[in-house]
Amino acid sequence: MPDAHFYTAASSDDWIAAGVAIAVAFLVAHLVDRAIAKRGATVGELVTRGDLSPAAQTRLRLIRQLVFVGIVLIGLFIAALKIPEASKIATGLLASSAVLGLVIGFAARQTLANAVAGIILAITQPLRVGDWVTFEEETGEVEDMKLTYTYIRLGDGRRLIVPNERLAQSSVVNHTIAERRVQVEVSVWLPADADLDKAMELIADEQAGISVSVAEADKEGVRLSATTWASSPAERARTATELRARWLRLLREHALSSTEA
Numbered sequence: 001m002p003d004a005h006f007y008t009a010a011s012s013d014d015w016i017a018a019g020v021a022i023a024v025a026f027l028v029a030h031l032v033d034r035a036i037a038k039r040g041a042t043v044g045e046l047v048t049r050g051d052l053s054p055a056a057q058t059r060l061r062l063i064r065q066l067v068f069v070g071i072v073l074i075g076l077f078i079a080a081l082k083i084p085e086a087s088k089i090a091t092g093l094l095a096s097s098a099v100l101g102l103v104i105g106f107a108a109r110q111t112l113a114n115a116v117a118g119i120i121l122a123i124t125q126p127l128r129v130g131d132w133v134t135f136e137e138e139t140g141e142v143e144d145m146k147l148t149y150t151y152i153r154l155g156d157g158r159r160l161i162v163p164n165e166r167l168a169q170s171s172v173v174n175h176t177i178a179e180r181r182v183q184v185e186v187s188v189w190l191p192a193d194a195d196l197d198k199a200m201e202l203i204a205d206e207q208a209g210i211s212v213s214v215a216e217a218d219k220e221g222v223r224l225s226a227t228t229w230a231s232s233p234a235e236r237a238r239t240a241t242e243l244r245a246r247w248l249r250l251l252r253e254h255a256l257s258s259t260e261a
Helices: 002-047 054-082 084-095 097-107 109-124 164-169 196-203 233-253
Strands: 132-135 138-145 149-154 159-163 182-190 211-218 221-230
Touching: 002 054, 054 109, 054 138, 109 138, 109 149, 109 159, 109 164, 138 159, 149 164, 159 164, 182 196, 182 233, 196 211, 196 221, 196 233, 221 233
Parallel strands: none
Antiparallel strands: 132 138, 138 149, 149 159, 182 221, 211 221
16 A cells, blocks of 8 residues: 555656646746747847848747747657656657657648748748738738748738648739838729719829729729829728728719719
């Protein structure tokens, strides 16, 4: 009986030590993550006198995620060594690492593929945090890029969550990879017998970068389209709203009836 009591006490101590190791690993990972984020913000202020560039932000996010996962995995490994039974199992598994790698690789193939694709996307950067992109007919702003998934905020507030492997294998239209400006387009419909030249003249402004064209025509009317530029994806909705409201107001003032497209 004493031996059984001793074994139970020792096992309890081992489990407590393992739990402490895991808790410490998560705490250290959190503190290191915050330190890296703070250091990145400091470097951004010193070098660019503002926020980091989208490219730097994307790489920094990847580094933070890799460091966090690495520290947690080390903590789990240390915790396993604290438990004799788990330590023996780990030793046996390490002895057959080739078989273990094959089993884990097959079981987690999709997850590993997404993680590898996330690393490739962060290095090559066909899209970055803050970019305005179109993926599979959905357009929005890249809100976050994690190791396995990328989050795209659509115009109506929904989030499109895309596995990184799909992003790496598919075509993505990046509207802001060369410059931050994004094009804005608004349309109005006019009766077929309306004064189109006058309607186009009302909103066209070469100095403001507003151009107008006939986008569509049928027996019921004509659709005019006005395009301009917003300084960033965040300003796109506001710019479109202001341009549309201004055009409709001018059309009403000049007795040219119109309905929004």
